[in-house]
Amino acid sequence: MRMKSIFRHETILFLVVIAALVILSIQAEQFATIDNLLNQGRFLTEVSLVALIMTFVIVTGGIDLSVGSILGLSAIVLGVAWKKLGLPLPLAILVALSVGTLAGLFNGIIITRFKVPPLIATLATLALYRGLAEGISQARSIRGYPEWFFVLGQGEFFGIPTQLWIVAFFTLLTGFILTYTTWGRATYAIGANETAARFSGIAVDKTKLFIYAASGFAASLAAIIFVSRVSTTRSDMGMGLELDAITAVVLGGTSIFGGKGTIVGTFFGLILIQILKNGLSLAGVKSDGTYIAIGLVLILTLLISNLFNRNSEG
Amino acid sequence: MNNQYENNNKFFSRFLINYGQELVLLASIIILFVVVSQVNHRFLGGNNLNTIFAGNAYIGVAAIGMSILIITGNIDVSVGALIGVLATICGTLAVSGYPIWVAWTAPILVGIAVNSLVGIIVAYAGIPSIVVTLGMMSILRGGLISVTGGDWITDMPEGFFLAQQDFMGIRVPLLALIFFTILMFYIMSNTTWGRSLYAIGGNPEAARTSGIDLKKGVVIAFAVHGMFVGLSTILFATQLNIIQSTVPPNLELTVITASVIGGVSIMGGTGTVIGSSLATILFAAIGSSLIFIGVSAYWLRAIMGILILCTVLADMARRRRVVT
Numbered sequence: 001m002r003m004k005s006i007f008r009h010e011t012i013l014f015l016v017v018i019a020a021l022v023i024l025s026i027q028a029e030q031f032a033t034i035d036n037l038l039n040q041g042r043f044l045t046e047v048s049l050v051a052l053i054m055t056f057v058i059v060t061g062g063i064d065l066s067v068g069s070i071l072g073l074s075a076i077v078l079g080v081a082w083k084k085l086g087l088p089l090p091l092a093i094l095v096a097l098s099v100g101t102l103a104g105l106f107n108g109i110i111i112t113r114f115k116v117p118p119l120i121a122t123l124a125t126l127a128l129y130r131g132l133a134e135g136i137s138q139a140r141s142i143r144g145y146p147e148w149f150f151v152l153g154q155g156e157f158f159g160i161p162t163q164l165w166i167v168a169f170f171t172l173l174t175g176f177i178l179t180y181t182t183w184g185r186a187t188y189a190i191g192a193n194e195t196a197a198r199f200s201g202i203a204v205d206k207t208k209l210f211i212y213a214a215s216g217f218a219a220s221l222a223a224i225i226f227v228s229r230v231s232t233t234r235s236d237m238g239m240g241l242e243l244d245a246i247t248a249v250v251l252g253g254t255s256i257f258g259g260k261g262t263i264v265g266t267f268f269g270l271i272l273i274q275i276l277k278n279g280l281s282l283a284g285v286k287s288d289g290t291y292i293a294i295g296l297v298l299i300l301t302l303l304i305s306n307l308f309n310r311n312s313e314g
Numbered sequence: 315m316n317n318q319y320e321n322n323n324k325f326f327s328r329f330l331i332n333y334g335q336e337l338v339l340l341a342s343i344i345i346l347f348v349v350v351s352q353v354n355h356r357f358l359g360g361n362n363l364n365t366i367f368a369g370n371a372y373i374g375v376a377a378i379g380m381s382i383l384i385i386t387g388n389i390d391v392s393v394g395a396l397i398g399v400l401a402t403i404c405g406t407l408a409v410s411g412y413p414i415w416v417a418w419t420a421p422i423l424v425g426i427a428v429n430s431l432v433g434i435i436v437a438y439a440g441i442p443s444i445v446v447t448l449g450m451m452s453i454l455r456g457g458l459i460s461v462t463g464g465d466w467i468t469d470m471p472e473g474f475f476l477a478q479q480d481f482m483g484i485r486v487p488l489l490a491l492i493f494f495t496i497l498m499f500y501i502m503s504n505t506t507w508g509r510s511l512y513a514i515g516g517n518p519e520a521a522r523t524s525g526i527d528l529k530k531g532v533v534i535a536f537a538v539h540g541m542f543v544g545l546s547t548i549l550f551a552t553q554l555n556i557i558q559s560t561v562p563p564n565l566e567l568t569v570i571t572a573s574v575i576g577g578v579s580i581m582g583g584t585g586t587v588i589g590s591s592l593a594t595i596l597f598a599a600i601g602s603s604l605i606f607i608g609v610s611a612y613w614l615r616a617i618m619g620i621l622i623l624c625t626v627l628a629d630m631a632r633r634r635r636v637v638t
Contacts, residue, residue, distance in 0.1 A: 065567070110623070114630055120574050123567060124626055128619025135613040239563065243391070247448055256442045291456025298449035302441050 009253035009305045013268045016301065020272060024279030031282050038161055042153070042229060044274045045163040046071070046222040046238070051245040052174045053218040055266045056211045058249055059178070061191040061258025062118035064212065066107060067219040067245060069129035071238030074100040074220035076133040079142030079233035089149060097220045103129055104216015108209040126242070133235040142233040153229030163225050170218075175263035183207065191258025248273055251298050253305065272297065335577030335585075335629055339592040342625075343599060350603040357606045364485050366602045367595060368477065371487030372397075372549035373565075374594035377572040378498050379542030381590045384573050385502075386535045387515040387582030388436060388443035390429070392451035393543055394565030399458050400425055400547035405467035405557035408474050417474065418548055425544030426537050428454075433536025437529040451566070462559040470555070477553035487549045494545070495591040502587065511535060516583025572597065575625050 025032035050067045057064045078096035081087045087095065103125070110121040155162045178184040186207050189197040198204050219238070227233050252269030254261025273294055280290045351358040376393055383390055400421035408417040432450055436443045479486045502508035513521035514531045522528050551557050562568070576593035578585030600621060604614055 110627075114627055116626055116630055120626055123571055123574070124619060124622040126564075126567065126619075127571075127615055127622055131613065131616025131619045135610070135616045138610075138612050243448060243451070247452070250445050250448070256445055288456045288459035291452045292460070293456075295449040295452030295454075295456065298452065299435065299441070299446060302445060303435070303439055306439055306441060 010262065010265050010268065012305055013252065013265065013272065013301065016297070017268055017272050017275070020275055020279065024275065024283060028279060028282035028284075031279050036278070036282075038164070040274050040278045041164045041167070042161050043278075044270060045167050045229075046226050047241060047244050047248065048167045048270050049170060049218045049222045049225075050215070050241060051248045051266050051270055052170055052263060053211070053215045054245045054249050055174070055252070055254055055261055055263055056178065056187055057118075057215055058246070058254050058256060059187050059191045059258055059261045060208060060211060061194070062111065062208070062212075063122065063246070063256075064104075064107065064118065064215045065122040065242045066103070066125040066129055067215060068238040068241035069126045069133070070100050070103045070216050070219035071223045071226065071241055072133040072235055073103060073129045073136075074223035075227050075233045075237045076137045076142075076235055078224060078227060080136055083142050083144070089146060093224055096224060097217060100220020100223065101213050101217040104219070105209065105213040107216065108212030111212065112205040112208050130235075130239075137233075137235040139235055143231065145227070145231060149228055150231065151228075153225050153227070154231075163229075166221075166225070171263065171267055175267075178263055183210075187211070188259060191260070193259075244273070247294065247298055251301060333586070333588075335575075336589045336592060338625075338628065339576065339589060339596055343592065343596050346596070346599055346603060350606055354606045357603060362602070364488070366598045367491075368485035368487045369553065370594055370598035371485075371491040372477075372546045372553070373568055373572060373597075374491045374591045375487075375494055375549060376543055376546035376569045377576070377590040377594055378494055378587045379539035379546070380569050381573040381576065381578045381585060381587050382498070382502070382511060382535055382542075383443070383539045384570075384578045385515045385582060385585055386511050386532060387518070388532065388535065389570065390432070390447045390536075390539060391444060391566050391570070392432075392447040392454055393569050394561050394567075395451045395454035395458065396425065396428060396543050397547050397550055397565065398559070398561040399454050400544060401551040401557050401561075402458060402462055402467065402559065404547060404551045405470060408470045409467060414471065414474055418476070421547040421551070422541055422544030425540040425542075425547065427540070429536040429540025429543065430533060433533035436536070437532040458559060465559060467557040468555065470552075470557075475552045475555070477549045487553070490545070490549060491591055491594075494542070495587050498587045507534075512583055514582075568597075571622060575622060575629075577629070 021032070030036055050071070054064060054067065074096045077099045078092050081095045082089050082092035085092075107118075107122055107125055110116050110125070111118050152162055157165055178187060186197065186202045186204075189200070189202055190204055190207060194204060219241075222241075223237065226237060248269040249261070249266050250256060250269075251272065252261070252265030252267070254265060276293050276297065277290045280293055285293075347358065356362065376397065380390060380393065403424060404417050404421045407420055408414060428450070432443070432446050435441055435446050477485070477487045481489055502511060510521065510526050510531055513524070513526060514528060514535075518528055521531075550561075572593045573585070573590045575596075576585065576587075576589030576591070578590060597618070600618060601614060604617060605611065609617065
């Protein structure tokens with residue numbers, strides 16, 4: 001019964017994606033070209049990586065508002081470790097990834113050990129991590145990365161943008177974990193009924209710690225790809241990313257109350273947002289108009305989906 | 315004797331349970347003032363305090379509405395975008411020659427209308443408020459830029475700048491914050507409607523069986539929140555001689571943080587507007603005092619983050635002790 005309703009939401013979403021693709025390719029000739037679509041994939045990468053793990057976070061009934069700030073902090077750590085501390089770039093990348101993961105782990109500790117609701121805990125660290133990024137960088141940008149580093153964000157691999165391979169890998173990996181492994185089932189169990197999960201022997205706190213740390217890791221990986229794509233590091237990178245990621249996850253049918261949601265849904269949610277952004281701008285709608293469209297699509301999709309679900313239950 | 319002591323003790327512990335967070339905030343504000351004024355004597359100069367409080371009062375007024383919403387178990391992440399839109403409406407009406415009272419009333423009415431719509435979607439379609447307001451934020455933000463094109467509004471008529479005026483030596487925004495805080499505190503603790511808000515957030519099932527119309531209650535809470543967003547906008551739009559087409563980044567999070575640090579539980583059902591207003595004042599004072607004791611402006615946000623975190627952890631510790 002529940003599987004059916006999940007399926008239904010994703011079907012609706014899939015139809016909306018197809019409809020958007022058809023309408024937009026009629027409206028704008030440049031839209032449905034391979035080059036354009038692949039290029040759009042580049043812009044999709046950072047928010048995708050974050051949104052995939054955000055799906056896990058929200059399925060446990062939590063939320064992570066600090067991902068945008070972790071992205072900013074990791075980007076600054078990368079730049080400072082490389083340029084100011086003189087570390088070799090690969091090592092600086094490792095340091096940035098570790099800092100991001102630690103930042104996520106710190107969120108997890110506040111949430112599990114001190115029982116602070118995730119919304120509040122990550123609201124506080126949102127300010128803290130962004131503040132650290134500003135303080136460390138003193139609001140100065142860092143440029144001049146070596147040529148090889150740009151392969152990640154601007155290069156291609158078998159004719160497809162490098163970062164798309166990374167996104168594809170993580171989509172399959174997270175989809176597999178959430179659907180087929182004990183960890184994935186534990187994630188659903190925690191979101192559906194945390195007390196019951198605890199009594200049935202699931203290591204609730206450990207699972208949550210791991211998920212928040214993974215969220216931090218995803219944000220820092222996104223930071224590195226972001227820096228490589230735009231060739232510069234700034235402390236305001238990733239501002240507002242959390243809301244974009246949450247929008248994609250929720251649009252994909254994940255319940256904000258936890259216990260329900262899929263990676264496939266998030267994947268469609270991400271694609272729908274990006275083709276709307278790109279297609280509408282190609283069709284001559286100003287970039288501000290696309291925000292309006294995304295907001296409307298978010299509310300309307302959920303409205304329609306709720307109506308269908310209510311009917312099927314009633 | 316003994317009995318009276320026990321009564322006193324009971325009264326005291328109940329006072330602590332009910333107003334613990336407010337007391338912590340008040341104590342923090344006083345300690346902060348004492349310490350910073352020792353380091354820099356100009357901090358307590360009347361003009362400085364007036365500037366700090368008046369410049370941030372609009373956040374406090376919005377936080378009153380936000381607290382009402384959170385107490386019913388809902389949230390509004392679109393408040394920053396809405397203040398931007400309402401400020402533009404307010405300024406545009408003023409420069410197009412409408413009477414000033416029309417320019418001041420419009421944001422309140424539009425605020426009520428927009429949030430009532432959100433409330434109806436939340437209550438009757440059963441979509442969580444965080445999701446609906448997330449969508450609304452996107453719509454409002456996009457709408458704002460496409461209408462204004464990023465232009466600032468200037469040349470408002472004389473008499474428009476309510477927030478710059480003084481009344482008995484105190485700036486109007488601060489007076490407004492104090493007035494609305496006391497008013498809402500009274501209404502929420504002493505009227506049937508006020509108590510029903512706590513019931514809706516604390517235990518919806520019990521509220522329903524005791525005859526409260528949950529759906530109507532949520533819509534009204536959103537409408538009242540919309541009114542406060544409108545009032546907040548008037549203070550925001552009239553404090554400077556220009557109205558920019560942007561609001562401070564993450565304004566919605568600042569407002570939510572003020573409510574939550576003020577002791578409003580994000581699970582709903584508890585908290586007071588006095589707490590959220592005190593939290594707003596504390597944040598404003600911290601921000602200003604850091605500058606007065608010579609901390610680099612780039613570290614401000616990090617220090618604020620640490621302080622928010624400490625307040626949250628202290629609050630969790632206090633709540634656990636009170637409960638057990």
